[in-house]
Amino acid sequence: MNIPLLFGHSCNYFIFMKIKFCGAAREVTGSCHLITLENGTKILLDCGLYQGGDDDGRSVEGSTPAGNPMQGFNEKWHFDPKEIDFLVLSHAHIDHTGRVPKLVADGFKGKIFATNATRDLCTIMLMDSAKIQESDAEYFNKKRKNLNDPEKTPLYTTADVYGVIDRFCSFNYEEWFHIHPDVKVLFRDTGHILGSASVNLVIQEGDRSIRLSFTGDIGRPNRPILQDPMPMPEADYIICESTYGDRIHDSAPNELEQFLQVVHHTCVEKKGKLIIPAFSIGRTQEVVYILSQLHFAGKLPKIPVFVDSPLAVNATQVFISHPECMDEEIHRYLIDAEDPWGFNGLTYVRSTEGSKALNNIDKPCIIISSSGMMNAGRIVHHAFNNIENKRNTFLMVGYCAPNTLGGVLRSGAKSVHIFGENLQVLADVVMMDSFSAHGDQEEMYNFLSNQKATAQKIFLVHGTLDRQEKWRDYLQEQGFKSVDIPTLGEEITV
Numbered sequence: 480m481n482i483p484l485l486f487g488h489s490c491n492y493f494i495f496m497k498i499k500f501c502g503a504a505r506e507v508t509g510s511c512h513l514i515t516l517e518n519g520t521k522i523l524l525d526c527g528l529y530q531g532g533d534d535d536g537r538s539v540e541g542s543t544p545a546g547n548p549m550q551g552f553n554e555k556w557h558f559d560p561k562e563i564d565f566l567v568l569s570h571a572h573i574d575h576t577g578r579v580p581k582l583v584a585d586g587f588k589g590k591i592f593a594t595n596a597t598r599d600l601c602t603i604m605l606m607d608s609a610k611i612q613e614s615d616a617e618y619f620n621k622k623r624k625n626l627n628d629p630e631k632t633p634l635y636t637t638a639d640v641y642g643v644i645d646r647f648c649s650f651n652y653e654e655w656f657h658i659h660p661d662v663k664v665l666f667r668d669t670g671h672i673l674g675s676a677s678v679n680l681v682i683q684e685g686d687r688s689i690r691l692s693f694t695g696d697i698g699r700p701n702r703p704i705l706q707d708p709m710p711m712p713e714a715d716y717i718i719c720e721s722t723y724g725d726r727i728h729d730s731a732p733n734e735l736e737q738f739l740q741v742v743h744h745t746c747v748e749k750k751g752k753l754i755i756p757a758f759s760i761g762r763t764q765e766v767v768y769i770l771s772q773l774h775f776a777g778k779l780p781k782i783p784v785f786v787d788s789p790l791a792v793n794a795t796q797v798f799i800s801h802p803e804c805m806d807e808e809i810h811r812y813l814i815d816a817e818d819p820w821g822f823n824g825l826t827y828v829r830s831t832e833g834s835k836a837l838n839n840i841d842k843p844c845i846i847i848s849s850s851g852m853m854n855a856g857r858i859v860h861h862a863f864n865n866i867e868n869k870r871n872t873f874l875m876v877g878y879c880a881p882n883t884l885g886g887v888l889r890s891g892a893k894s895v896h897i898f899g900e901n902l903q904v905l906a907d908v909v910m911m912d913s914f915s916a917h918g919d920q921e922e923m924y925n926f927l928s929n930q931k932a933t934a935q936k937i938f939l940v941h942g943t944l945d946r947q948e949k950w951r952d953y954l955q956e957q958g959f960k961s962v963d964i965p966t967l968g969e970e971i972t973v
């Protein structure tokens with residue numbers, strides 16, 4: 480594929496910039512793309528964790544199948560971390576940032592550029608990720624100690640995260656800044672999570688400039704809390720996500736009603752537990768916001784609601800600190816409300832003991848817990864303890880990569896492997912994709928439509944191949960000239 484492309488500009492000569500796809504290539508997690516300029520400068524876009532196996536990407540039962548090219552992904556690099564000059568992050572989700580502590584531990588010495596909110600979220604989310612990896616390794620080793628299996632070591636520790644924090648340089652949206660004399664960057668809001676941005680680069684090589692834009696994850700218009708996604712400046716080359724490139728989401732108007740029906744069926748009719756896997760920051764607040772609307776409208780049955788997440792409490796302050804990421808109405812609500820993410824009957828559970836105590840509750844309740852894809856964190860314990868009870872319901876409100884526990888449940892599996900045990904799926908599994916933080920085909924196309932005249936090539940990343948092929952076909956039908964689906968490790972010269 481190393482065929483230089485002739486630029487469609489007035490002057491005829493070749494420019495040899497390279498883009499290497501080092502993660503989320505024909506996969507949904509592990510976002511990581513390397514740009515190498517003609518002068519050798521190396522810029523990494525995202526440095527995410529692959530979340531299809533166990534938390535450090537090694538194969539576990541029921542997840543990454545043997546022979547999967549992603550096996551061991553999190554432990555190795557498609558480049559030398561010491562050679563990377565700059566890292567630019569699109570947003571704080573762990574599948575876009577979760578290997579940054581390892582990158583630093585393995586020799587990266589440069590600056591990390593992100594929006595202000597992404598920097599703030601990374602500080603707490605990477606620390607949480609390290610704690611999850613430490614405690615999962617400890618739990619795994621304790622459970623397996625009689626089986627003579629090799630000990631599991633965390634991919635990185637909380638100590639490694641301290642090496643990351645002072646490398647951040649953060650900027651607001653809509654503010655061009657230079658990361659190198661020849662490279663300027665603009666963050667523009669994608670409305671996906673707090674602080675999420677497209678990364679728009681203008682790279683000067685000789686007397687030419689190349690415009691390269693990376694969508695990061697594209698959010699959805701008209702959702703509560705966040706701003707609508709904003710189209711990127713016109714670009715020559717685009718690296719674009721593909722998560723829902725093949726489908727249209729349910730429309731939102733019935734969302735509250737549908738949500739209420741699931742609550743009623745599970746907690747009133749079946750007298751069971753409603754368990755909602757959700758990212759601690761972002762989706763959890765959105766679910767709590769909806770529950771509080773139902774509560775204050777007098778529609779929510781009188782059942783206890785638990786947010787089982789040590790991170791969710793800290794999130795309130797981060798949200799209030801970043802009005803630039805949300806619509807005015809919700810920001811005013813956050814400032815004015817006595818308890819913006821709470822209501823009578825809702826309890827935040829910080830401690831491990833408190834989380835374990837939820838197992839002993841034998842009455843209807845709602846538990847919101849992370850991680851959203853159910854590949855790590857407290858939600859795995861809730862699945863272990865509740866999946867074999869038909870009174871319970873797992874309500875899936877976010878995207879789950881196919882090889883994660885959440886993805887396996889979404890596929891309709893009748894049994895799952897959790898902590899080395901085979902469990903029957905007797906609980907109901909209900910999906911509500913209208914909550915998705917990812918735009919669907921039409922929403923992503925609207926986001927990209929201003930690029931038709933300028934885009935020389937679009938590279939599709941962050942999607943399963945079947946969805947990417949449909950997304951590519953759709954974009955080409957709509958008039959985009961050239962759309963590629965690169966493979967993992969492929970390097971393309973432009």
Ligand SMILES: [Zn+2]
Nearest residue numbers: 570572671696
């Ligand atoms: Zn994301």
